[in-house]
Amino acid sequence: MTRQRILAFGLCVGLVGGCWAAAQNPPAAATQPPVASSGSPAGKIGLFIYPQKEQTPEQQAQDERGCYASAQQQTGIDPTAPPQAPPEADKKKGGAVKGAAGGAAGGAAIGAIAGDAGTGSAVGATAGAVRGRRQQKKANKQAEQQAQQQGQAQQQQTLDTFRRAFSACIDSKGYSVK
Numbered sequence: 245m246t247r248q249r250i251l252a253f254g255l256c257v258g259l260v261g262g263c264w265a266a267a268q269n270p271p272a273a274a275t276q277p278p279v280a281s282s283g284s285p286a287g288k289i290g291l292f293i294y295p296q297k298e299q300t301p302e303q304q305a306q307d308e309r310g311c312y313a314s315a316q317q318q319t320g321i322d323p324t325a326p327p328q329a330p331p332e333a334d335k336k337k338g339g340a341v342k343g344a345a346g347g348a349a350g351g352a353a354i355g356a357i358a359g360d361a362g363t364g365s366a367v368g369a370t371a372g373a374v375r376g377r378r379q380q381k382k383a384n385k386q387a388e389q390q391a392q393q394q395g396q397a398q399q400q401q402t403l404d405t406f407r408r409a410f411s412a413c414i415d416s417k418g419y420s421v422k
Contacts (some may be wrong), residue, residue: 274347285306285309285311285312288323289323289407291409292422293421294419294420294422295418295419296313296419299418299419307414307419308414308418310411311410314409314410314413315413316406318407319406321406327399328399364367
């Protein structure tokens with residue numbers, strides 16, 4: 245039992261001593277993260293920049309800021325600006341009315357054969373209106389999706405233009421761009 249107490253006491257003293265020594269000697273300064281982080285100008289636009297002529301991280305940061313400003317000036321593009329809302333798709337209207345008219349005409353013809361053109365016309369108009377509304381909704385949904393895709397493609401093209409301008413500048417200063 246005494247041996248266990250001595251061992252426990254020794255462990256406690258060792259732990260306390262180790263914690264005290266760690267508090268007295270702070271760890272060596274950690275190395276700085278690379279400049280091509282998401283907070284750097286290149287990181288904001290999804291590019292990785294590597295110095296090829298032994299530039300310092302400070303010089304690289306300065307060069308990136310300069311090229312970012314130059315690319316903005318040359319292209320007129322601000323990549324940090326939120327994307328523009330996609331243009332409103334042209335909504336089709338009158339699908340129910342057109343469908344009802346066509347359905348009524350078809351229903352009247354069928355009703356005339358059956359002996360009651362009025363009832364056939366009413367049934368045809370109702371069926372035609374339902375069909376017309378469905379087709380209209382489908383066309384509107386397709387137009388909306390197409391407008392959204394065009395907006396995304398335009399945003400990507402704008403960002404690619406900015407990246408090309410930035411890459412040309414930073415490349416001329418002796419960096420590799422990926």
